[in-house]
Amino acid sequence: MRSLFVLGALLSMVLVVNSCGNGGSPPTAAPATIVLTTNPNPPTSGNVEMIVTVSDSKGELLDGVEVFVFANHSEMTGMTMNGKATGQGGGRYSLKTAFSMGGLWKITVQIKKPPLNITQTFNLDFK
Numbered sequence: 001m002r003s004l005f006v007l008g009a010l011l012s013m014v015l016v017v018n019s020c021g022n023g024g025s026p027p028t029a030a031p032a033t034i035v036l037t038t039n040p041n042p043p044t045s046g047n048v049e050m051i052v053t054v055s056d057s058k059g060e061l062l063d064g065v066e067v068f069v070f071a072n073h074s075e076m077t078g079m080t081m082n083g084k085a086t087g088q089g090g091g092r093y094s095l096k097t098a099f100s101m102g103g104l105w106k107i108t109v110q111i112k113k114p115p116l117n118i119t120q121t122f123n124l125d126f127k
Helices: 002-023
Strands: 032-039 046-056 066-073 080-089 092-099 103-113 116-126
Touching: 032 103, 032 116, 046 066, 046 103, 066 092
Parallel strands: none
Antiparallel strands: 032 046, 046 092, 066 080, 066 103, 080 092, 103 116
16 A cells, blocks of 8 residues: 555656646747848859848847858868858848859858857758
């Protein structure tokens, strides 16, 4: 009978601990959203405008952000591009650059506006 009491107590404790642990913290929104588009779209080798749009966690467009763009060709080591985008207003930033060849490029966008320092990576297939 005592073992039945102990088993019941242990089961109760497991249920209490489990119910406390499942609440957890609600998921938090990302501090900023980065959207990358190109002109032309889809991108091609040659001259390309990289267009970055930045908004905060509430969807408000962010101006006054430093935006850096880094690119590495996924199939050809040593083929890189980097630069700082310029503000166009309305949370939009632009960098005009040239890509020497088509193929898969890994594009990393970094935004900085204290206290934000966020990096996001995109994979783009240049035709």
